[in-house]
Amino acid sequence: MASNRRGLPQINAGSMADIAFLLLIFFLVTTTMDQDTGIARKLPPMPEEEQEKPPEIKAKNIYVVLINSNNELLVEGEWTEISQLKEGAKKFINNNGADPASSDSPEKAIISLQNDRGTKYVTYIRVQNELAAAYNELRNDAAVNKFGERYVDLNKKQKKEIRKMYPQKISEAEPKNIGGDE
Amino acid sequence: MSKFRKNGKKEMQAISTASLPDIVFMLLFFFMVTTVMRETTLFVTVTTPKATEIKKLEKKSLVSYIYIGPPIKRMQASYGTAARIQLNDSFAIVDDIQEFIASEQEARDEKEVPYMTTSIKADETAKMGIITDVKQELRKANALKINYSTRKGSY
Numbered sequence: 001m002a003s004n005r006r007g008l009p010q011i012n013a014g015s016m017a018d019i020a021f022l023l024l025i026f027f028l029v030t031t032t033m034d035q036d037t038g039i040a041r042k043l044p045p046m047p048e049e050e051q052e053k054p055p056e057i058k059a060k061n062i063y064v065v066l067i068n069s070n071n072e073l074l075v076e077g078e079w080t081e082i083s084q085l086k087e088g089a090k091k092f093i094n095n096n097g098a099d100p101a102s103s104d105s106p107e108k109a110i111i112s113l114q115n116d117r118g119t120k121y122v123t124y125i126r127v128q129n130e131l132a133a134a135y136n137e138l139r140n141d142a143a144v145n146k147f148g149e150r151y152v153d154l155n156k157k158q159k160k161e162i163r164k165m166y167p168q169k170i171s172e173a174e175p176k177n178i179g180g181d182e
Numbered sequence: 183m184s185k186f187r188k189n190g191k192k193e194m195q196a197i198s199t200a201s202l203p204d205i206v207f208m209l210l211f212f213f214m215v216t217t218v219m220r221e222t223t224l225f226v227t228v229t230t231p232k233a234t235e236i237k238k239l240e241k242k243s244l245v246s247y248i249y250i251g252p253p254i255k256r257m258q259a260s261y262g263t264a265a266r267i268q269l270n271d272s273f274a275i276v277d278d279i280q281e282f283i284a285s286e287q288e289a290r291d292e293k294e295v296p297y298m299t300t301s302i303k304a305d306e307t308a309k310m311g312i313i314t315d316v317k318q319e320l321r322k323a324n325a326l327k328i329n330y331s332t333r334k335g336s337y
Contacts, residue, residue, distance in 0.1 A: 045321065121304050
């Protein structure tokens with residue numbers, strides 16, 4: 001009461017730094033700086049009951065990639081290493097009718113990916129990654145040729161134009177169980 | 183010049199620490215803002231595969247996570263070692279996914295629903311069978327934007 005009459009006593013702020021340090025250390029320890037990254041994909045909607053027949057696609061415009069339950073790759077009927085997939089896909093997409101057995105143009109080229117239930121997830125991601133890399137490299141080349149800049153440095157409109165030249169068409173077949181359950 | 187000399191001969195003054203709390207508070211606020219508390223306790227071990235063509239996952243509030251992987255050691259006695267699905271804080275089966283997505287969509291604003299992404303955090307060792315099942319369920323639930331969570335790196 002005596003102190004009240006004299007006015008409020010000053011609170012000692014000397015320990016404020018200690019309290020702040022304590023909190024700081026807590027947040028330092030709990031903080032995670034890592035950002036979530038990943039390969040973005042869009043799933044096709046569920047087929048409707050009465051669906052129109054999809055338009056016919058020439059077999060030569062489809063690049064068939066099969067992965068079996070032993071994580072082996074069959075590309076266009078040939079056994080292939082994953083490391084060769086990117087070059088093969090690039091050649092196929094960028095064929096522009098040069099090879100009559102390959103795609104007509106990048107817009108028409110479709111990559112069909114089919115995997116088995118027994119395929120390892122890591123293999124699947126590697127294949128997805130290689131296919132994405134093939135498209136990204138082609139887009140980058142096109143961007144350098146057309147605008148003299150890398151694809152990532154282009155503005156939105158330019159990016160859209162390049163994307164139109166090389167639309168990423170990766171089709172995943174309805175799941176099948178070829179290799180049997182694990 | 184003489185002014186400096188006079189000062190130099192004097193004893194070193196103690197540095198004032200009065201602004202130390204301010205500096206510490208500044209750091210504190212920085213870490214408080216950037217920190218992301220993990221919302222779920224993982225019951226499955228997830229080591230995401232490596233990839234090079236990765237994109238950052240933006241708008242974290244619009245992302246729902248599906249974890250797939252073998253149960254952690256503590257849980258292996260009761261749940262085995264085969265890969266399992268975890269939604270929120272518990273193990274789930276494939277049939278639970280539609281309900282999970284529906285509840286996630288309900289929790290968000292209606293306008294934001296088309297921008298929602300489902301991040302599949304699956305372990306390297308998982309088999310495609312379970313992933314395919316999850317993808318089929320997501321298609322049925324009309325959650326078509328997905329993201330395969332990966333680390334940066336190459337094989």
